Amino acid sequence: MPSTATAHTNIALIKYWGKKNTRLNLPTTSSISLTLDQFYTKTTVTPNSQADQLFINGNATDATRVHNFLNNLRQYLGDFEPLTVTSNNHVPTSAGLASSASAFAALTAATARELNFNLPLTTLSRLARRGSGSASRSFYGHFAIWHEGIDDTSSFAESLNAPAMPIALVVAEVSDAAKKVGSTEGMRRAVTSPDYQDWLRESAKQLVDMKQAIQHSDIEKIGAIAEKNALSMHALNLTARQKPFTYFTCDTQRILSIVSDLRHQGILAFATLDAGPNVKIITTLDSAKLVEAALLSELPALHVQTATSGSGIIYD
Numbered sequence: 001m002p003s004t005a006t007a008h009t010n011i012a013l014i015k016y017w018g019k020k021n022t023r024l025n026l027p028t029t030s031s032i033s034l035t036l037d038q039f040y041t042k043t044t045v046t047p048n049s050q051a052d053q054l055f056i057n058g059n060a061t062d063a064t065r066v067h068n069f070l071n072n073l074r075q076y077l078g079d080f081e082p083l084t085v086t087s088n089n090h091v092p093t094s095a096g097l098a099s100s101a102s103a104f105a106a107l108t109a110a111t112a113r114e115l116n117f118n119l120p121l122t123t124l125s126r127l128a129r130r131g132s133g134s135a136s137r138s139f140y141g142h143f144a145i146w147h148e149g150i151d152d153t154s155s156f157a158e159s160l161n162a163p164a165m166p167i168a169l170v171v172a173e174v175s176d177a178a179k180k181v182g183s184t185e186g187m188r189r190a191v192t193s194p195d196y197q198d199w200l201r202e203s204a205k206q207l208v209d210m211k212q213a214i215q216h217s218d219i220e221k222i223g224a225i226a227e228k229n230a231l232s233m234h235a236l237n238l239t240a241r242q243k244p245f246t247y248f249t250c251d252t253q254r255i256l257s258i259v260s261d262l263r264h265q266g267i268l269a270f271a272t273l274d275a276g277p278n279v280k281i282i283t284t285l286d287s288a289k290l291v292e293a294a295l296l297s298e299l300p301a302l303h304v305q306t307a308t309s310g311s312g313i314i315y316d
């Protein structure tokens with residue numbers, strides 16, 4: 001019998017940007033995310049008698065990363081049969097969001113279900129972490145916190161049980177002409193920045209403030225802290241001692257200045273960016289259309305899409 005699970009992607013408001021253990025994907029900081037309703041991965045696993053296989057959006061795809069991940073799961077769940085993994089990504093590349101978070105969360109949940117393991121979400125979270133760190137947070141709806149932990153058992157995410165609030169995220173995709181540096185490689189470089197230890201200290205304080213802002217549904221404070229955290233993460237890339245780099249393009253900077261102009265006009269808007277040039281603007285559901293319009297009036301070719309808080313893992 002095949003088993004199917006759907007996971008939504010998430011955007012980090014307090015970032016994971018560095019590993020203290022690369023084999024286990026243990027992060028150097030705890031992180032906080034918002035799960036997004038618009039973007040998700042639906043994955044079905046079916047046993048086969050030959051070898052692990054992967055199909056993404058109908059196309060046979062190199063299964064090495066998935067095969068390695070499934071072998072990790074085999075160490076924990078027992079030596080199960082090879083699986084055919086059929087994954088449909090509703091994370092359009094045009095949205096500029098990484099799909100690894102939703103992909104590894106959905107795969108972990110579908111595999112555990114297929115093997116009749118009824119595992120708590122925290123266990124699924126720590127298993128998925130081994131595939132991609134950000135996947136640990138995609139099991140929960142709304143806001144999640146990933147505790148950095150000190151070992152494989154203590155590093156997992158859980159729900160922040162936050163009140164409902166009209167938060168929105170406007171995703172602005174800019175053309176990505178620059179050569180990409182993947183997250184794992186970007187982190188490897190960033191930790192060589194002389195400012196890295198300061199960033200760790202600051203991140204720990206921001207985490208406490210962010211939790212409080214979320215419990216108070218203070219979207220303005222959530223945005224302000226998230227923007228500060230993200231921009232200082234990107235400063236680490238520029239100041240890395242080994243292979244300094246930036247994900248920013250000219251359009252990235254133009255969008256950042258539009259966001260700051262919007263704030264001067266009294267509109268709640270704050271920016272955050274991940275491992276790429278695309279900007280995600282934290283705002284309210286009421287102001288999202290205004291933010292979209294302001295972006296498109298200066299950059300008409302921009303692709304914009306608004307998301308809000310999404311749900312946790314879903315089984316068919």
Ligand code: DP6
Binds near residue numbers: 011133
């Ligand atoms: C900037 O989870 O993609 O989006 O664990 O190496 O697969 P790996 O990295 P990944 O990194 C995400 C980095 C980030 C910040 C975040 O999501 O916390």
